[in-house]
Amino acid sequence: xxxxxxxxxxxxxxxxxxxxxxxxxxxxxxxxxxxxxxxxxxxxxxxxxxxxxxxxxxxxxxxxxxxxxxxxxxxxxxxxxxxxxxxxxxxxxxxxxxxxxxxxxxxxxxxxxxxxxxxxxxxxxxxxxxxxxxxxxxxxxxxxxxxxxxxxxxxxxxxxxxxxxxxxxxxxxxxxxxxxxxxxxxxxxxxxxxxxxxxxxxxxxxxxxxxx
Amino acid sequence: xxxxxxxxxxxxxxxxxxxxxxxxxxxxxxxxxxxxx
Numbered sequence: 001x002x003x004x005x006x007x008x009x010x011x012x013x014x015x016x017x018x019x020x021x022x023x024x025x026x027x028x029x030x031x032x033x034x035x036x037x038x039x040x041x042x043x044x045x046x047x048x049x050x051x052x053x054x055x056x057x058x059x060x061x062x063x064x065x066x067x068x069x070x071x072x073x074x075x076x077x078x079x080x081x082x083x084x085x086x087x088x089x090x091x092x093x094x095x096x097x098x099x100x101x102x103x104x105x106x107x108x109x110x111x112x113x114x115x116x117x118x119x120x121x122x123x124x125x126x127x128x129x130x131x132x133x134x135x136x137x138x139x140x141x142x143x144x145x146x147x148x149x150x151x152x153x154x155x156x157x158x159x160x161x162x163x164x165x166x167x168x169x170x171x172x173x174x175x176x177x178x179x180x181x182x183x184x185x186x187x188x189x190x191x192x193x194x195x196x197x198x199x200x201x202x203x204x205x206x207x208x209x210x211x212x
Numbered sequence: 213x214x215x216x217x218x219x220x221x222x223x224x225x226x227x228x229x230x231x232x233x234x235x236x237x238x239x240x241x242x243x244x245x246x247x248x249x
Contacts, residue, residue, distance in 0.1 A: 001231070006227065006228075009220065009224055010220065010224070013217075013219065013220035013223070027219075031223075192234060192238075193234065196237050196241060200237075200241065
């Protein structure tokens with residue numbers, strides 16, 4: 001993991017030539033898209049664990065759902081941050097309320113409300129049940145906000161960076177190798193952080209039960 | 213091009229810092245798991 005990610009970082013900055021119009025700013029693409037992708041995966045995992053909680057009523061499933069949602073929120077923030085750096089370089093300002101920027105902002109608000117909801121309810125079972133229902137409803141908006149809105153409304157955001165409308169990979173071999181390595185490495189990193197965060201939450205719960 | 217190397221250095225530093233933090237956390241959790249057995 002250490003070597004793989006380090007090599008990917010070095011190659012992403014050195015190997016592909018700068019793009020014709022946006023120059024070196026295009027390199028952010030190897031980080032921005034995997035972050036956005038991990039955000040979608042994390043929110044999907046949160047929904048799956050929420051469904052499992054509603055079926056089994058096991059608090060461990062609720063723990064997994066909240067950990068996945070937290071990580072999704074962090075990756076969403078990182079995607080917004082790297083996206084706004086790209087916007088500054090290519091469009092001249094950090095935030096332009098472009099459809100893609102607006103949709104990621106709405107997504108952050110939706111999941112921000114998820115954490116506010118959790119914080120507002122003290123009874124654990126009730127909190128877990130309501131949060132699970134909210135998480136399922138929140139995920140319904142994710143494909144719409146991430147994949148549909150930016151393609152329906154005219155946007156400055158590049159849309160054919162990886163795959164075009166005919167589902168063909170638009171990148172060259174070098175760029176493609178670095179991009180898909182980055183995607184795989186970010187996935188492994190996400191799973192590692194998810195496992196650690198879940199275990200930390202388990203210890204917190206065990207400590208809380210001992211105190212009670 | 214110089215800016216490119218600065219960005220490479222910053223990105224590598226952030227990654228190595230994150231990796232070091234996660235590795236330490238991983239070791240701590242493993243210790244706690246062994247203790248709780």
